[in-house]
Structure formats: C-alpha cells, structure tokens
Amino acid sequence: MAALSALPARVALAxxxxxxEQIEAIYSKTSNGYVRLLRAxxxxxxxxxxxxxxxxxxxxxxxxxxxxLTVDDIARTIAPALARRSYxxxxxxxxxxxxxxxxxxxxxxxxxxxxxPAFQDTEIAQMRARTPPGSPDFMKAGRTGVMxxxxxxxxxxxxxxxxxxWNLGGADPSSAIxxxxxxxxxxxxxxxxxxxxxxxxxxxxxxxxxxxxxxxxLGYASLADAELQRYRYFVVxxxxxxxxxxxxxxxxxWEARLSISEHRSLFDKRLGALAENASAYFGQDSNGLVxxxxxxxxxxxxxxxxxxxxxxxxxxxxxxxxxxVAYLKKERSETGLAVVxxxxxxxxxxxxxxxxxxxxxxxxxxxxxxxxxxxxxxxxTFDTKARSWSAAxxxxxxxxxxxxxxxxxxxxxxxxxxxxxNVEILGSDDxxxxxxxxxxxAKGPARYYLFDKTxxxxxxxxxxxxxx
Numbered sequence: 069m070a071a072l073s074a075l076p077a078r079v080a081l082a083x084x085x086x087x088x089e090q091i092e093a094i095y096s097k098t099s100n101g102y103v104r105l106l107r108a109x110x111x112x113x114x115x116x117x118x119x120x121x122x123x124x125x126x127x128x129x130x131x132x133x134x135x136x137l138t139v140d141d142i143a144r145t146i147a148p149a150l151a152r153r154s155y156x157x158x159x160x161x162x163x164x165x166x167x168x169x170x171x172x173x174x175x176x177x178x179x180x181x182x183x184x185p186a187f188q189d190t191e192i193a194q195m196r197a198r199t200p201p202g203s204p205d206f207m208k209a210g211r212t213g214v215m216x217x218x219x220x221x222x223x224x225x226x227x228x229x230x231x232x233x234w235n236l237g238g239a240d241p242s243s244a245i246x247x248x249x250x251x252x253x254x255x256x257x258x259x260x261x262x263x264x265x266x267x268x269x270x271x272x273x274x275x276x277x278x279x280x281x282x283x284x285x286l287g288y289a290s291l292a293d294a295e296l297q298r299y300r301y302f303v304v305x306x307x308x309x310x311x312x313x314x315x316x317x318x319x320x321x322w323e324a325r326l327s328i329s330e331h332r333s334l335f336d337k338r339l340g341a342l343a344e345n346a347s348a349y350f351g352q353d354s355n356g357l358v359x360x361x362x363x364x365x366x367x368x369x370x371x372x373x374x375x376x377x378x379x380x381x382x383x384x385x386x387x388x389x390x391x392x393v394a395y396l397k398k399e400r401s402e403t404g405l406a407v408v409x410x411x412x413x414x415x416x417x418x419x420x421x422x423x424x425x426x427x428x429x430x431x432x433x434x435x436x437x438x439x440x441x442x443x444x445x446x447x448x449t450f451d452t453k454a455r456s457w458s459a460a461x462x463x464x465x466x467x468x469x470x471x472x473x474x475x476x477x478x479x480x481x482x483x484x485x486x487x488x489x490n491v492e493i494l495g496s497d498d499x500x501x502x503x504x505x506x507x508x509x510a511k512g513p514a515r516y517y518l519f520d521k522t523x524x525x526x527x528x529x530x531x532x533x534x535x536x
Contacts, residue, residue, distance in 0.1 A: 083492060090362055091359045092326060092345055093186060093357055094324070094345075094359070095286065095323075095351055096287075096323065096351075097285025097354070098321050098351035098353050099323075102322055106258055111154070113521060114154040116158035116188055117166035118310070119167070119168045120139070120167060120170070121139040123173070123304075125172075127175075127176065127299065127310060127488070128489075129487075129489075129509060131508050133335040133337065134174055134336065135175060136246060136336075137172070139170050141434050142170050142303060145339045145340050145343065146170075146220070146303070149349060150172035152347045163363075164310045165224060165309075166307045166309070167305075167307070167309075168305055168308075172304070174300065174335070177296065180372075194372050232424075238493070243335075259352065279296050286302055294506035299487055300329055302325065303327075303337045306323045307351070308320055309357060322352075326342050343360075344359070380429060380493050383395055383430065384430070384494055385430050385494070386496065386503075386504040387432045388497055389435045390518075391435065392407055393408045393410065393436075394407045394433070394438045394450075394452075395406075396430060397533040398533040401535065403421055405427075405430065406418050407419075408529045410518055410527055410529065413529050413530075417452070419455060421442075421448065426443040428441045429441040436452050436453050439448065440460075448460055475493075479491070479493065481521070482503070485526065490507070490508050490509070492505065492514075493505060494506055494516075502518055502519065502520050503519045504517075513531055513533070514521055514531070514534065516528075516531070516532065517534065
C-alpha cells in the first residue's frame, strides 16, 4: 500500500455572510409535569443521567463527519452543554434519575430534485412548449418560466400538505402550462408534460412523506417549511424518568431537538457549538420552534493523496478554449490520458502513455496538444486530432490559466452545488468563463466537472484515476 500524506488543508467555514448557515433551529418541550427543582441559593439542583442510543439517520451521500460517530462520541461532545444546565452523568448508572435517548444524523431533502429524470423530461417539454425554435431563449433552462406551475410546485413552496402530497397546479396539469409564446409547440408537447407531471406527483408524495418524518424529528410545525427542503444535521435528546424504563410506556420528561443546515458545515465540528448554543432550552419549554445564531467557526479539512499518483491539480487540465478536458486515467491497470470533448462528454478518448512511463503532470500546449511531464524528467505530447504521441518540444509551454487564488465568491458558488463534498477549482479557460472542478467525498476517487459560470451549467467529464 502506497504511503499516504496529508495535503495542505483547505479552509471550509460557515460564511458569516450567509445567515442560513449560521442559524440553529431549536425545539424543546417538557411533559408529564416536569419542573426543575432549585437549591437554597437559587441554582438548579443537579440531576443525574445515563444515556442510550436512539435513531441514527444516514444521509443519501457518504458524510464522514456524521457517519463515523457513535452514540458515545455524541454523548461526550454534548456533556459540557448538559452540565451547564446541571445535568451530570451518574457515577452509578442504576441510580440515574434520567435516561437520555440520543438520536442524530442527517435528513433527506428534495433540494436536488431538478436532477430527477421526471423533472428534467417535463422541464424540456415545457421549454419546447414555451419558446419557439429560433428564439434566443429556445431550450435555455430558467429563461422560459419552466420553474413555475407543474415542475416548480415544490421549489416555489406551493405545498399544501393535503393527503400527504404537494399541490402541483391543480387537478388538471395542463392548467399550469398555458404556453406563453407558441401555442403549436405547447400542443405538441402537452401530452409529454401531462405524463411528466404524473411522475412528478408520485415523487412529491414520496417527498411529502420524507418531509413529514423530518418535521416530526426536528420539531417543525409544518412539513412545508422551506428549511426542510434542504439537508439538515440534527441531534435529538429525549429525557425519560429512569424509574419508569421497565414500564410499557416510559415517562418522557423533556426533549430537545436541534438542527442546522448542512451547507458549508460539518457535523462533528459543529455539534459542540450546537449543543452549547441550545443548552438554555434543555429541560425547558421553547414554546415552539425557535432560531438562534451559532457563533461562526473554522473547519480545516485535510485531503489525502497517494504519493505514486499526481494530485488532482496535476492530473487534470482544461484547454485554453474551454472545449476539452484532459485527465490521467487508469484502465486495465495501465495509466493513460483521457481527452473529453465538453460538447460530447460521453465520448472520451483514451490513450496509453508510451513505454509505460509514469506521469507527473499534464497541461495543454494549445487547443489540440496536451503535454505530459514524466517522472523520468522527460515529456511527451499527445495530438488530440491524430490521437498520437510524440516527444515534447523543449520549448513547449503550457497554456490555459491556473485556478483563481482568492475567488471566494466562486468557491462558495461551486460548493453550494455539491453539499457534503470537497470541491477544488483546478483551473479555467483563457476567457475565465469555464472552470474545471475536482469533487470528492468520503468514499471513492474524485469526479471532474466543468462549470460554466456564465450559463450556470455543470458537465460531468470523468472520474479521477487517483486513489481516494
């Protein structure tokens, strides 16, 4: 196994300018006549507890910051916040006054619903119906009002919650898709839109059920709350009367439900702050859901690399004209160069590096030639037109631009598109319009994406050959 070393850490923090990333939702409630007793000096009388595992909700995507934690990890992290309210661990578990059940995890949410086949098919049909061929806006998502009516019912908050479904524009789907520019095109696509809306209705029923579960777990009054439409981390504490554990229905004394948006956060790094921030509500009634700002903090994420393979920044490059991406790839145990035409990303070309040489770095010389520097200090050039190799000229200079050094706005923009992932901007075209991204998670190698910031379009161009 190759030796591993940590690359310089990149800072991923909750941006103080993004309020949604700093606000914690808190719901707490007492029951069965529970009240805190006071000592003679007016302070809270300490109550002892032991804890147990409740539910763990794993998310749709791997997230090491929450997936790897045990109930013991959670309990240790929140213990100081409980102590602030005079809840202390029992020295003898059998003598504990409270039994605190701890649940934690991440919700599932429809924030990426626009990527579902049913949504995309209906969106395309609406785009065709609403704009005629030849129009400057023909087939441009977001330019034709396609996010309204049938396909946009969820995103625009038109959830009514009736019968566990979301309202998608009424009983007649066609009522929500009256054409704005071309009646003939609308009629031609009407059946497709109605069929797509039926599939979307089924999806909405599924998401309604998921959001109902989220609302119950997190303490929200409505499944249609906009905050539930995005992924959220949560931890729930349910304190039972320890003496009633043997009964058929143990007596719940108080509960506290804490959650925060996952975007630009890591659960294990924020948990302590979340508990501390909400500790005033432990054993108290919040009278509904309350929101409270969490102090911002920094999270340093170290990425791992295998020393026998170049880093992502060295193993992938975007041509100066932004039309092609080249990256190193392993195929049948051989390392070669993959070249992808951005216009046809499914048709990549692969060519083995001559003489089984080990590559060190790749870069574009011009729109048709890729230079591969080799570990042996030599270099080879790949002609993308002829699909042939030759010795690299001594004066061949790489083209294209490196990634912007301090473009925090762009970094935040692309990270928003890939929650729970590390996103590295590898470089851009000469015009500074298209950017090559390496997107990695807790499992598996990174994937390369091309991001066109002008059209706000992402193109999946391939998978890294580097070990995770």
